[in-house]
Amino acid sequence: GAVVSQHPSRVICKSGTSVKIECRSLDFQATTMFWYRQFPKKSLMLMATSNEGSKATYEQGVEKDKFLINHASLTLSTLTVTSAHPEDSSFYICSARDQGQGRNIQYFGAGTRLSVL
Amino acid sequence: EDQVTQSPEALRLQEGESSSLNCSYTVSGLRGLFWYRQDPGKGPEFLFTLYSAGEEKEKERLKATLTKKESFLHITAPKPEDSATYLCAVRSNYGGATNKLIFGTGTLLAVQP
Numbered sequence: 641g642a643v644v645s646q647h648p649s650r651v652i653c654k655s656g657t658s659v660k661i662e663c664r665s666l667d668f669q670a671t672t673m674f675w676y677r678q679f680p681k682k683s684l685m686l687m688a689t690s691n692e693g694s695k696a697t698y699e700q701g702v703e704k705d706k707f708l709i710n711h712a713s714l715t716l717s718t719l720t721v722t723s724a725h726p727e728d729s730s731f732y733i734c735s736a737r738d739q740g741q742g743r744n745i746q747y748f749g750a751g752t753r754l755s756v757l
Numbered sequence: 758e759d760q761v762t763q764s765p766e767a768l769r770l771q772e773g774e775s776s777s778l779n780c781s782y783t784v785s786g787l788r789g790l791f792w793y794r795q796d797p798g799k800g801p802e803f804l805f806t807l808y809s810a811g812e813e814k815e816k817e818r819l820k821a822t823l824t825k826k827e828s829f830l831h832i833t834a835p836k837p838e839d840s841a842t843y844l845c846a847v848r849s850n851y852g853g854a855t856n857k858l859i860f861g862t863g864t865l866l867a868v869q870p
Binding site: 646683689750 | 788789791793798799800801802803806844848856857858860861862863
């Protein structure tokens with residue numbers, strides 16, 4: 641299957657600082673990427689849909705000013721958690737949509753464990 | 758509203774003991790049902806996509822089937838390395854958004870040697 645790289649895998653930061661997470665599709669171009677959040681023993685919660693060259697679409701209840709998304713190229717989307725607080729600590733996972741040759745499959749990164757002190 | 762329900766929440770099997778995981782769904786226009794495997798602390802790994810009732814797909818010890826209301830993931834003679842959380846997701850026409858996946862809460866499978 642296609643490869644999606646997510647970096648960093650783990651980050652610890654102080655309250656009030658900003659953290660940037662990168663998501664790259666390594667062997668395909670992705671006009672659409674997605675950002676999810678996963679709580680312990682829970683399923684994935686979609687936060688936003690990232691569209692290359694345009695503004696991201698946020699799910700209801702997700703603060704767009706807190707979770708900044710940039711999708712400047714067909715292989716890279718970034719999520720910046722601004723002014724992070726302990727309640728933002730979570731497991732963040734990105735996915736990229738592979739539409740090559742009639743496919744429409746989301747491939748996921750390995751996730752980023754964010755801990756805010 | 759689209760919904761995905763997976764059962765059981767957790768399943769413990771002995772090595773070699775075959776079983777099935779269930780994914781029931783209600784969607785307004787199914788545009789694909791997906792199975793993923795997720796290991797602890799990792800992102801989901803794509804397994805299968807099914808699009809229409811009657812469709813089946815296989816990969817090693819796993820076989821996924823689809824009806825109009827549910828999907829099954831059959832595990833034949835499982836091994837300890839099959840232990841993981843198995844997630845089911847659907848893509849539908851709900852709200853005109855044809856790219857969003859709606860995930861179930863997963864089945865945690867533990868295969869004991």
